[in-house]
Amino acid sequence: MYQVLIAIHVLSVLIWIGGVAFVTMIVFPMIMRMENSLEKVLFFQGIEHRFAKIAKLCVVIAGLTGFGLLHLTGETSLLLTWKGVGPTLMLFVWVFYVLVLLFEGKLFKVIFKGEAQQDTSKIFFRLTVFHWVVLGLSLLAVVVGVWAGHGGLS
Numbered sequence: 413m414y415q416v417l418i419a420i421h422v423l424s425v426l427i428w429i430g431g432v433a434f435v436t437m438i439v440f441p442m443i444m445r446m447e448n449s450l451e452k453v454l455f456f457q458g459i460e461h462r463f464a465k466i467a468k469l470c471v472v473i474a475g476l477t478g479f480g481l482l483h484l485t486g487e488t489s490l491l492l493t494w495k496g497v498g499p500t501l502m503l504f505v506w507v508f509y510v511l512v513l514l515f516e517g518k519l520f521k522v523i524f525k526g527e528a529q530q531d532t533s534k535i536f537f538r539l540t541v542f543h544w545v546v547l548g549l550s551l552l553a554v555v556v557g558v559w560a561g562h563g564g565l566s
């Protein structure tokens with residue numbers, strides 16, 4: 413059971429964080445090079461809208477399998493301790509994504525309101541920085557999770 417759960421867990425994380433990396437490293441630089449503001453916003457919203465569905469599914473699967481793994485390994489009691497640094501960081505990143513995905517509609521409204529129509533370059537620069545921070549945190553969770561799960565703490 414553990415092996416099945418961890419395989420599904422890692423696959424969902426792979427598709428989800430891989431998508432975040434693609435958007436951050438490929439899509440944003442493309443948008444930054446576009447001239448037309450409306451074109452930028454439509455291109456971005458088209459991609460984020462499609463990716464959000466895949467990301468939501470992956471977040472649900474990663475969460476379910478993650479909690480299942482916590483239960484199976486008995487690591488729940490290690491959360492918020494140094495020994496449980498891997499799952500603790502994963503949980504933190506996961507909760508952050510859940511909040512962003514839940515309030516995505518509201519966030520977009522706030523981000524693209526007013527100022528965006530005047531200065532899309534500024535908005536997309538901020539979005540790029542935000543995506544790099546989120547991607548960095550996610551990759552850190554992967555590195556720490558693999559490191560801690562393979563004898564890094566012993």
Ligand code: HEM
Nearest residue numbers: 425475478479481482499502503506550553554557558561
């Ligand atoms: C509800 C959220 C999550 C929970 C409760 C959770 C929990 C766990 C647990 C208990 C394991 C088994 C490893 C061990 O025994 O220490 C695991 C493995 C793993 N998780 Fe998560 N996880 C969650 C979300 C995430 C996220 C968001 C990421 C990546 C950003 C991630 C990446 C990984 C990776 C790469 C492994 C494999 C580690 C290895 O090589 O053994 N997980 N997770």
